[in-house]
Amino acid sequence: MKNALVIGAGPAGLMAAEELALAGHGVILAEAKPSVGRKFLMAGKSGLNLTKSEDFKVFLKAYGNASAALHPMLDAFGPDSVQEWAQNLGQELFTGSTGRVFPKVMKASPLLRNWLKKLDKLGVEIKPRWRWIGWDGNEVLFETPNGPQRLTPDVTVLACGGASWARLGSDGVWSKHLKKKDISPFKPANMGFLVEWSDHMKRHFGNPVKGVELRAGNLRSRGEFIISDKGLEGGGLYEVSQAMREGSPLFLDLAPDLNEGQVRARLSRPKGKLSISNYLRKSLKLDPAKQALLMEFAHPLPEDLTPLIKALPVRHQGARPLDEAISTAGGLRFDALDEGLMLRDRPGTFAAGEMLDWEAPTGGYLITACLATGRWAGRAAASYQGSATVR
Incomplete structure (x- = not known):
């Protein structure tokens, strides 16, 4: 039996620990927080969107520039x-109706409980409140409730998360333990945008906006979004947030099912005594929310x-802070890893999950890629140097 270490107990780390245990390794799963899967559980509060059922080529395109690197992993899982x-x-x-797949209970907790029971039966040893603080040669260093710990595993999988929602464990601090050249700068992904609203918008705070098309750069979305006291947020906005982050302006089509000629024809009808x-x-x-946005901008x-009506320009003051983003872009570059996701300059150490340099919109893509990687x-890691046979 080989000794394996997994650092980070989100979906990617839990999956890596399961695979190593199934291959016959003794596994220690170190988690900096007091409990595992905190961001996973948070995702389940609004309905755990596990994946999306659609043509694989369409599914893969959601990962943008990282689709080639992720292709074999997503093809396999x-x-x-x-x-x-x-x-x-x-x-x-x-x-x-949009292809998004959920547990019928909508929550993450039942799935996580059953998963942890399976890992326990496989002998995975979970170490909460173990914070990774780097290496000393071949030794992996931790701060723990019982003082400093040093481990010398045969293989290690890093699954440390991205750099948003630090209170749930994804703080990006792990990046300082790796070479700077191997890290792409962190950026917010799937984030809201700040808008300095005028007073008349207050009565619309919390209201969803449906039946519009959002456009930014080459990205399009027919999803809904929310008018909040801080600005705009929600799934429809997240689908175009990457282009907005890179500087493309946001436009709203308030009547996406009508072409320009049809809109102009309807607006040519006599107004009479009707208010605008x-x-x-x-x-x-x-509806009132769409009209409010029209008046605001x-x-x-x-x-x-x-x-x-067909291309309402939306003024905003930029993205919400990185720590508030649902996910992050940037992280450990794929060219710093081999085809098995092993660090090229540290043999026997692998990486997975959101700490890798990829991004995707919400809608099941995030969890799927974390599980797959x-x-x-x-x-x-299980098959590294022939240490075990991969199933």
């Missing part, structure tokens, strides 16, 4: 595999409203 895995952990699943609010509601079915309204790194 993609949406269908994630669903089978969850079902084997006792979860009944359902697929929503009732006129827009009757002619284009613009286009007041005073011009005589020809059609261009604004954790499985890949775990299997590669």
